[in-house]
Amino acid sequence: MKAIVVTGQAAATAGMKLVERPEPQAAINDVVVQVHASGFVPTELAWPSTWTDRRGRDRTPSIIGHELAGVVIALGYGTTGLSVGQRVFGLADWHRDGTLTEYVAMEARNLAPLPGDIDFTEGASLPISGLTAWQGLFQHGRLQPGQSVLAHGAAGAVGSMVTQLARQAGAYVIGTGRAADRQKALDFGAKEFVDLDNDALEDVGGVDLVLDVIGGDIQKRSARLIRAGGTLVSIVGPTEARPVDGLAIDFVVESDRAQLGEIVQRVRDGRLRTNIGTVATLDDAVAAFNPTERRAGKTIIHVRP
Ligand SMILES: NC(=O)c1ccc[n+]([C@@H]2O[C@H](COP(=O)([O-])OP(=O)(O)OC[C@H]3O[C@@H](n4cnc5c(N)ncnc54)[C@H](OP(=O)(O)O)[C@@H]3O)[C@@H](O)[C@H]2O)c1
Numbered sequence: 001m002k003a004i005v006v007t008g009q010a011a012a013t014a015g016m017k018l019v020e021r022p023e024p025q026a027a028i029n030d031v032v033v034q035v036h037a038s039g040f041v042p043t044e045l046a047w048p049s050t051w052t053d054r055r056g057r058d059r060t061p062s063i064i065g066h067e068l069a070g071v072v073i074a075l076g077y078g079t080t081g082l083s084v085g086q087r088v089f090g091l092a093d094w095h096r097d098g099t100l101t102e103y104v105a106m107e108a109r110n111l112a113p114l115p116g117d118i119d120f121t122e123g124a125s126l127p128i129s130g131l132t133a134w135q136g137l138f139q140h141g142r143l144q145p146g147q148s149v150l151a152h153g154a155a156g157a158v159g160s161m162v163t164q165l166a167r168q169a170g171a172y173v174i175g176t177g178r179a180a181d182r183q184k185a186l187d188f189g190a191k192e193f194v195d196l197d198n199d200a201l202e203d204v205g206g207v208d209l210v211l212d213v214i215g216g217d218i219q220k221r222s223a224r225l226i227r228a229g230g231t232l233v234s235i236v237g238p239t240e241a242r243p244v245d246g247l248a249i250d251f252v253v254e255s256d257r258a259q260l261g262e263i264v265q266r267v268r269d270g271r272l273r274t275n276i277g278t279v280a281t282l283d284d285a286v287a288a289f290n291p292t293e294r295r296a297g298k299t300i301i302h303v304r305p
Contacts, residue, residue: 003101004285005061012045016286021063024097024105026076031108033070033088035303037124038099040065040289043236047252049094065100065301066092069114069123079108087114089123089264091131091255100285102303112260115268122267125157125274125298130263132253133161136211136233137169140249145170147208150222154190155181157298158235160275162211163188168271174204176218184296188273201225212236223248276300 003021026032044050044064053059069089072082082088090111092098097105114123136158137143149166153159154175166173167189175181175190182193194201196218206227212219215236223232223241230246232239239250266272277297280288285301 001102002282003063003097004065004282006045006050006064007061009045009051013042013289016064016289017061018283018286019061021097021101023103026074026079026105028077029079029107029109030076030105031072031079031082031088031111032074032076032103032105033068033111034073034103035068035070035099035101036120037069038065038101038301038303039067039124039128039298040098040100040301041128042289044094044098046237047094052095054095059095063097063099063101063104065098066094067124067127068092068099068104069120070104070303072111073103075108076105082108082111082113087116087120087123088112089114089118089120089127090257090260091127091253094252100282100301100303102282109257110255112257112264115264118264118267120304121276121279121300121302122274123264124300125276126263126267127255127260128253129157129161129275129298130272131256131259132158132235133165133211134259134263135251135253135256136235137162137166137209140233140251141209141211141231143169143171143209146172148172148174148206150174150176150204150207150210150225151185151190152176152211152218152222153213154185154188154193155275155296156213157275158213159185159211160188161272163190164272165266166209166211168266171209174207176201181296188275206230209233212239274298281305 175185
């Protein structure tokens, strides 16, 4: 089968290669999924799980990409809850070969049924951005109605989900990003927008929750805006910035069947819009993940035509 692999951290996304690999076998509690569409986040390449297994042993060349939508074609020993022929979507284990390929073996519990009225491309765009936003806001951020949320990168893949989910939960959302993203962020539900290149972030005043997708100096400055008891949640590396009197949390998204079900239901009933910018084939995936110009929205790889 065709697969996109990486062999060394230094090469980053430019080091991705399209290769031939043997098809995987289903282990206990696994399924094998025929991948129809797949996504990828660049931070994967910075996480140890891309390079080693759970015992710390080198597992390169590693198949990257960990979100997918597809069809179950085989069940492992003792696997329950899913059946052969079922449409599914979900998030594969970070320590195992991933989803930028034609077939993946993964634990059934990391998948949820994909309703027939959601296409595979949409389904593959939801696990990482949807679950990250959900877990950042509701699990780690403990968002309450009436609170204010600073949603960085609000026109991006995660930020647009954060903006929509926070707004629906009764929060006041202040989005940030590039000047060109203002209208997109407002359309996703932000009440205000801060152009980080030209506006003063500090003019925002106090907020209860910061959802950071940028890091560095923006993260540090955002921490100072947090009201007493508020939280800074980061998804881009160790949180150095501490709110004066609140929590700082850095996390990596994990799969959750119930949350995937909630997210896809919101897409079905029109409460959540996906944010897909580019769709490419597996043959063109390396170029798609190394764009020469700025790309808005999420890149999804259509594995099966
Ligand atoms: N920890 C986790 O579990 C987890 C999960 C998902 C994603 N991530 C990571 O989180 C980050 C965001 O992911 P994503 O998929 O949402 O990416 P994305 O679609 O590229 O969205 C990020 C948005 O933020 C904007 N942005 C970034 N830096 C900025 C700056 N300095 N000033 C103004 N705007 C800025 C980007 O604009 P430009 O494109 O112009 O820079 C883009 O609109 C990535 O690094 C990703 O790898 C981590």
